[in-house]
Amino acid sequence: MTAASYIASLKNVSKSFGTLRVLRDLNIDFERGQTTVILGPSGTGKSVLLKHIVGLLRPDAGEVYFDDIRVDDADEEHLVELRRRIGFLFQMGALFDSMSVGENVGFPLVEHTRLNRAERRERIDEALRVVGLAGTEPKMPAELSGGQRKRIALARAVVLHPDLVLYDEPTTGLDPIRADVINELIIRLNDELGNSSIVVTHDMASAKKIADRMVLLYDGRIVCDATPEEFLNSEDPLVQRFVQGRADDGDLQAIRGLDRRETAVQNGGGV
Numbered sequence: 001m002t003a004a005s006y007i008a009s010l011k012n013v014s015k016s017f018g019t020l021r022v023l024r025d026l027n028i029d030f031e032r033g034q035t036t037v038i039l040g041p042s043g044t045g046k047s048v049l050l051k052h053i054v055g056l057l058r059p060d061a062g063e064v065y066f067d068d069i070r071v072d073d074a075d076e077e078h079l080v081e082l083r084r085r086i087g088f089l090f091q092m093g094a095l096f097d098s099m100s101v102g103e104n105v106g107f108p109l110v111e112h113t114r115l116n117r118a119e120r121r122e123r124i125d126e127a128l129r130v131v132g133l134a135g136t137e138p139k140m141p142a143e144l145s146g147g148q149r150k151r152i153a154l155a156r157a158v159v160l161h162p163d164l165v166l167y168d169e170p171t172t173g174l175d176p177i178r179a180d181v182i183n184e185l186i187i188r189l190n191d192e193l194g195n196s197s198i199v200v201t202h203d204m205a206s207a208k209k210i211a212d213r214m215v216l217l218y219d220g221r222i223v224c225d226a227t228p229e230e231f232l233n234s235e236d237p238l239v240q241r242f243v244q245g246r247a248d249d250g251d252l253q254a255i256r257g258l259d260r261r262e263t264a265v266q267n268g269g270g271v
Contacts, residue, residue, distance in 0.1 A: 006065075007032045007164050007196040008053050013062035014220075015048055022048050024220035026062070030164075035190060035197040037207040039242060040217035046200040047091070049217070050166045053198070054086050055079045067163070084112045087157035087165040087195075091172055095141045095153055101128070102137030105156045112160060127155035130192060131185055147178035151185065158189055165189065167199040171206050183209045204243060208232070216242060 006029040015023040022045040030036050038046045051057040052064045055071045064071040069082055095104050105127050109120045128134050131151040141149055150170065157165055167186065171179035183206050190197055201207055207214060207228075214231035216224040216239055224231055224239045232243055240246075 009065040011063040013059045015059050022220055032196050034212040035210050036213045037211040038200045038215050044217045045220045047168050085163045087162035089154050089157045089167045091169040101139045101152050108160050127159040131155045147174050164196045171203045186210050
């Protein structure tokens with residue numbers, strides 16, 4: 001299949017920061033209309049992968065495609081057009097504290113469209129209604145809860161009706177109830193807008209609820225790429241350790257060894 005057969009693709013992508021190799025000859029295609037969840041420990045390249053798709057990072061080697069656009073060698077003009085079609089929900093929301101809710105949500109419309117004020121207001125109202133926060137336009141971000149701020153950021157991410165939405169740890173910092181609100185919104189937005197989603201998360205409860213496909217990234221490589229049922233039932237020890245939230249045996253041995261040494265010191269013994 002060609003790159004245009006998928007909403008996004010990474011072909012033999014490698015990326016390093018200094019001596020740290022983050023992505024290692026990575027190959028992955030993202031199906032249209034699906035929610036793909038990228039799982040993995042911290043530092044394995046999940047957020048770096050997202051930033052390559054939207055052109056915020058360029059690979060050291062390999063090719064990145066969004067629809068029929070070659071992202072990694074696109075000039076700034078083409079990247080601006082591409083980013084109109086991709087919504088990005090940043091991990092901490094990244095709202096502008098000096099702007100009201102309405103101004104935050106409407107910011108992409110001002111930057112990327114020629115809609116007049118009335119048309120922008122209609123789109124802002126629609127986006128806020130979709131995330132369940134209609135009527136909050138005059139409020140400032142500081143007046144909102146963490147969950148509400150995340151939902152406002154999501155409204156901003158979808159106000160341009162993007163073809164693809166990238167979610168970077170969408171439930172981070174939220175309690176289980178508010179996290180589930182975000183999960184429900186991801187599902188609803190896919191249904192209402194008919195878009196595709198790529199979700200980076202550590203949250204297994206969220207992944208199980210929203211995923212059409214689960215991918216485990218470890219040390220810059222794909223360890224498992226499967227349906228949720230196949231993923232959860234995988235016999236791969238790395239997959240099961242992540243699914244169960246179980247610490248690495250080496251880490252456990254180091255911690256238990258440290259405990260024994262500290263106890264010996266406290267009791268006046270040698271180590």
